Amino acid sequence: MLNVQFKKGVLELCVLVLLDRQDRYGYELVQKISDQIAISEGTVYPLLRRLTKEGYFTTYLKESSEGPSRKYYALTDEGRQYLHELLREWDEFTNGVNELIKEGVSDE
Amino acid sequence: MNKGQFIEKLNDALKRLPSSEREDIINDFEEHFEIGLSEGKTEQEIAASLGSPQQIAKEMIVTYRLEQVEETASTGNIFRAVWAVIGLGFFNLVIVLGPFIALLGILFSGWVIGVTFLLNPVLYLLNVVIYPEVFELYGLFFTIALCGLGIFVIIGMYYVTRWLFKGFIRYLNFNVRMVKGGMKDA
Numbered sequence A: 001m002l003n004v005q006f007k008k009g010v011l012e013l014c015v016l017v018l019l020d021r022q023d024r025y026g027y028e029l030v031q032k033i034s035d036q037i038a039i040s041e042g043t044v045y046p047l048l049r050r051l052t053k054e055g056y057f058t059t060y061l062k063e064s065s066e067g068p069s070r071k072y073y074a075l076t077d078e079g080r081q082y083l084h085e086l087l088r089e090w091d092e093f094t095n096g097v098n099e100l101i102k103e104g105v106s107d108e
Numbered sequence B: 001m002n003k004g005q006f007i008e009k010l011n012d013a014l015k016r017l018p019s020s021e022r023e024d025i026i027n028d029f030e031e032h033f034e035i036g037l038s039e040g041k042t043e044q045e046i047a048a049s050l051g052s053p054q055q056i057a058k059e060m061i062v063t064y065r066l067e068q069v070e071e072t073a074s075t076g077n078i079f080r081a082v083w084a085v086i087g088l089g090f091f092n093l094v095i096v097l098g099p100f101i102a103l104l105g106i107l108f109s110g111w112v113i114g115v116t117f118l119l120n121p122v123l124y125l126l127n128v129v130i131y132p133e134v135f136e137l138y139g140l141f142f143t144i145a146l147c148g149l150g151i152f153v154i155i156g157m158y159y160v161t162r163w164l165f166k167g168f169i170r171y172l173n174f175n176v177r178m179v180k181g182g183m184k185d186a
Helices: A004-021 A026-036 A041-053 A077-107 B003-013 B019-038 B043-050 B053-071 B075-086 B090-118 B120-130 B137-178
Strands: A057-062 A070-075
Touching (some): A026 A041, A026 A070, A041 B019, A041 B053, B003 B019, B090 B137
Antiparallel strands (some): A057 A070
């Protein structure tokens, strides 16, 4: 597993990516992420709250066919801009690491 | 842990937050439990995958404190924010408390220098009163110059303090964003 100090930033990227195409509710976001990465699910909520307060998301309540209404998160323009910034950094970073791995493997 | 216990622990750990904030947070978790239950999970399963309510509460409190600091950067708010970030874990204790103490040290010495320079004429006069025979004109000029310098140092320190605190709050934000948390082995 990656260094823990690095993962928190990645979690932020995951949430932003999931909201790029469609609005989602908290539970859905948590499940989508935990299907792929081992996380303590509860820590997604503080993240959602922080990003909402920073103006990257807005929230609204929507009735659901089964049971009570759910809180949906929607990406704002500011949030989308931030997502693209993070994606660019992520690409640069992973490209760099992949390049180094390739060189390392071919040396052997 | 079942739903009731989880919510109770969370609520307990959040009691320092204003009640509107706290209710909002609790609602999110009630919703999480309800959807999980409707998908056929048990309360225990849901609580276990959510993780520690205390840790969740700590993160929530940090977010709130940092928001407060950005609204009004008062000394009390800064201390509360630093305290909340340190509470996140041992690693933060090292990388937050160390620089914070250094920062306070720098600011403290700067202010002490400024104030001493400013009050130098008082000391000078006291000296003249106690030992009238050592009065020298150059000493008087020197002390007036120091006093003037003191005024500049204090004005400078005012801006330096504001600037350093602002920088430190950004550092705290960066910390909360990048360091630790979220992952199972974190």
